[in-house]
Amino acid sequence: MSRWEPNTRERLLDAALGLFGERGYDSVTVAEITDRAGLTKRTFFRHFTDKREVLFAGQEMLSRILADAIAAAPEAASPAAAVGGALAAAAAEFGPERRERARRVQAVVAGQSDLRERGLLKRATLTAAMAGALRERGVPDPAATLAAELGGLAFWTAFERWTAPANERGFAELAAEALAELIAATADLD
Amino acid sequence: MSRWEPNTRERLLDAALGLFGERGYDSVTVAEITDRAGLTKRTFFRHFTDKREVLFAGQEMLSRILADAIAAAPEAASPAAAVGGALAAAAAEFGPERRERARRVQAVVAGQSDLRERGLLKRATLTAAMAGALRERGVPDPAATLAAELGGLAFWTAFERWTAPANERGFAELAAEALAELIAATADLD
């Protein structure tokens, strides 16, 4: 197994994040990333479908976690409660040890319209997964879509606050807060 | 002004939409589009920043229309009412004469994850514009974001229904309906 150095994927991630931090996303070439990682351009695209994907790796798992948590919510749980539980379950993926890397990723993604675009796709995937799981448990359609959308919005709000420079609070707390704020704001629409 | 055929942009749009319909988005080359339009690859990229943008042209104006309508809403109007007025104002851009072309665009965008991504960016731009206009008129932040998000969701729901194969109803009607449904579903969250 070790004809080559191990942890190919991790090495690519580190090299990419390092270079992006030093010189910005678009002035860094995939070839440069693989040079730093001691690999080939071709190998990069075997591990990441995109140059962008290196910054959004592992988001597929989140969809599963959220959907599973919604499916596992108690029968009597309201849509809002089910979504709240899903966010709590997802929080396990956002321990303090991951925050620094998340901050670096966010810093790169920030100004780049290219990358925000990809982030939106990821968010849409999450909300679609939640909406599907809600429908599965019998929530009718305008409400399921709405609850999932609020969940997605709360998720990203919490994520942004979690990666904010001065923040020290945990993701679970921030997510619960963001969701509660949104549901409360519901009363101020009319 | 007519050293070349006029309506460059329109010709590019028609050529692109035609080819995409015939052979699918990604098997069509920009060079092929410009060949059919009697132009050069370089000229294409002078009119559209992207190959994708040819399918989303003119969405910038929507942001302005929505934001202006929100700004122009009566002082006493609730956030929901302001958003509703904005959707009504935007409906002027979606007359029956534009529906057929919109259907063709939707058909191309549908299966292509690339293009749905761009669509999401456009939607995010619209909601951001609405949220900004709402804040401008004094709506505080959780509510402004929420109302804008609902507006964006209602907008795209209405757009999808408007371009659905069998539909004959007008955009204004569909948008008002979608927004009302979402606001009503707000009560079913808890």
Added chain:
DNA sequence: CACCGTGATGACACCTGGTGTCATCGCCTA
């Protein structure tokens, strides 16, 4: 009528993201 500035296009070279394809090499198992 000749001249000139401007705006849009053509021509062309170039870079880089992304893919197809085959060879290479170590590991594992029979």
Added chain:
DNA sequence: TAGGCGATGACACCAGGTGTCATCACGGTG
């Protein structure tokens, strides 16, 4: 010991996208 498998390298190739300069019509201006 042989052979299958999985991951990587090597290499050619395509297409999206950009920088740059030349070209030509038009609309003034003298």
